[in-house]
Amino acid sequence: MHPDRLSRITGGMAGFIRTGVYPEGFPESWQPGLTLYRTLTRSILSDMVDTAFPICKRRIPETVWNDLTELFIRECPLHSPRLWEIAGNFAEFHRNENTGVRLGYPWLDDCLNMEWIELELFNRPDQPGWKFKAPTGRTGEKVSLIPDHELLVLNYPVFRTAGPGLKPETCFLLLFRDPVSLTVQFINLQPVGALAAECLRNEPGSCEDITDRIYKLAGISPDRDAMTRLFTLFRSKNLLTRISKEKQ
Amino acid sequence: MVGIGFRKEFSETLPRVRKDKPDFIEFAPENWMKTGGYYHRQLQKAAEQYPIFCHGLSLSIGSPDEPDWDFLADLKQFFKDVPVVRYSDHISFSQVSNAHLYELLPLPMIEEAVSRIAVKARQVQDFLERPLILENPSYYLVTEADMTEADFISAVLRESGCGFLLDVNNVYVNSVNHGYDPAAFLRSLPAEQVSYLHIAGHLKQPDGFLLDTHGEAIADPVYDLLKLTLETLSREVPILLERDFNIPAWPRLREEMNRIRRIQTEVREVQFAS
Structure with a gap:
């Protein structure tokens, strides 16, 4: 038994889901299944982001918005077990990345922050x-x-x-x-x-x-x-x- | 007992239901813990009327990571605030290197995974001071496997000592996608450890592949498998109807719960008569 089989497989799967880079040493036969899991995972995350930021999404071309989501999933490790909180991670990530100014949407930080605060207030513990x-x-x-x-x-x-x-x-x-x-x-x-x-x-x-x-x-x-x-x-x-x- | 997954979509309806009420409700604690406001109030109203089961999504019991102690502390507090009768999660992983993926990913069916789950399940149960129940997941990929799925699940349950949440729809979906006999599979599982059952709908792809979506009505073959499961168990266990997407009007959900109840009654009567 290889002592690190579990780590190698789970780590490789997680890496592929986030980045799309196929793990070295993974058989090609796993690719369809892994790709399906990548699609399912990204669908959960992008649905959450789209739902949390309807105003931002409406103001930005769809391809650009999808790129923002893609970058976020690839680069930002998500530490909260509560799915709805990734909206806060999304706003923070793009503020730190200076995404709005970089792409010519200087209002983006304000808009992301406003929509995140709206969601956070709605869910905030009493x-x-x-x-x-x-x-x-x-x-x-x-x-x-x-x-x-x-x-x-x-x-x-x-x-x-x-x-x-x-x-x-x-x-x-x-x-x-x-x-x-x-x-x-x-x-x-x-x-x-x-x-x-x-x-x-x-x-x-x-x-x-x-x-x-x-x-x-x-x-x-x-x-x-x-x-x-x-x-x-x-x-x-x-x-x-x-x-x-x-x-x- | 027949319960239903508590959803925001019918959170206003549920406390007002008078006819054919569910016997209990279930929800994912991650979606409700450390929250307040409107839906939390709806949950409180429902909790006054229904016993509560919690079915988690984020325990990631099979990943090599240490348990997320902050999450478990929040969960423990939540269980103090809300009278939760049973707590379950999945035989899967969803977190690697302290990063969540929010999807139930399939574990390799290897001894190392069994051992990891056994250790982690003990840590979780000791910390929460309550039993953990584990569910057989649906899966669309077999990575490495030194044993069959049934042997893997049996080993996990034996080594961890956890209760078993048997998801009948997952058995059906996996049997179609991976080409095995669901009845034989059911009979090879440790029936004595079954704590309760899940049943749900799935989506059939044009190529026949099944996706465990919880977004459709329960398919007839899954009802048949439920009947077989109850016959195999030879005892009453709670059954939960999961419906997470494409949520229909309440009467349609009620009809599904009633059909489950009829199957329960039918099996009980046959067993009583014999």
Whole structure:
């Protein structure tokens, strides 16, 4: 018995599936079966990637998109046993490879990141013990942002379903998992709105508290009515939650 | 007992089913562990009503790698959070050099693989503090083989001491693709170790080759093989209907479960009468 038969065979099969390079010493008679396994494996991975990134895929020619998937499968070892998490590996891999800039799609990093965060938020484990409590809307009531959110600073408005000609534009996108419907939604915020969200992330507060904090932080005095409207919007989207009395 | 693989596609329907309910549900823990949100809530609702079996995809019991201890720790925690009755995975490999491939790849049927599985299965069972059940996989390639498939499976089960999840559709698919008699094959397996059964549909290619897709209705010859399996076992075991793709409306799945139940009843009555 050869002590390394198992390693040689399993390693060779895995290598062929990822790279397409037929292992030295493997009989030709194994090729049809190995090729079938390569097709099946790649189908699982490319289906996952295609499903996770529908906007990116739509904005890039199919052959180029398929090449991105091919490169990813060949070069990126996938360490998570959870299949859906390979979408995060895909976004990270192409960010590290600078793929978007290299291929003339400078918005790609933003788009991959946005779509990955959307998927991650949808699947993110629930915070143990946390329960959504809708604010009353009373003046002076201290509130905080719900935990399942991410504030993204984008260089391109990749969330707009326009054609491929995206122009650079700094955007502040607040993605969140609605605690009632559990669907993921987003709001494109103005810079002051992003500051308000950032302040709320750091420490709970009332509308007035946040207005004061923005002034201290950025030296600007937000319009009080605009801030009230922003809080009303946040409340209507279930983005704000009451904090317990002892924290107030 | 007849169960069904829990799928997101009918996760809203299942907790509302009143007539001909499945007796248990099964899912791949990898798809549900360390998640929250909408589908996790659906799973919690289903878990309140149905006993749960877990059927893993990522254990890679036959690969030379050490067990993925982080994964096993997550799995152990998951089993604390969710009341899982039985846990199974496949006699295959899906991970090499700490990289997952997400496909159940066939092992060489050699003594070295048997030994590797036996060692790893003990490690897994000791760590999880629960029995592991292993399934006979479908396979489309025989690499190296020092023994027959039946001898390989028997050796794995004997050396590892694991329970046996006998997948009837896999037996049928393999018998067609590799040209052997499924009845003789069934009779050569260790019936006493069978813990439960899987049954599913497959896809027939134009050249007659069968793919174990779980995306079609169960074929008649597979129902026949199920009957033979139950007759061979001479005892009641849970049977799970797997349907992972092309998922039809609930009434069609219910009809498949009912047909399985009728076969169970028929075999039971004949055995009781004799």
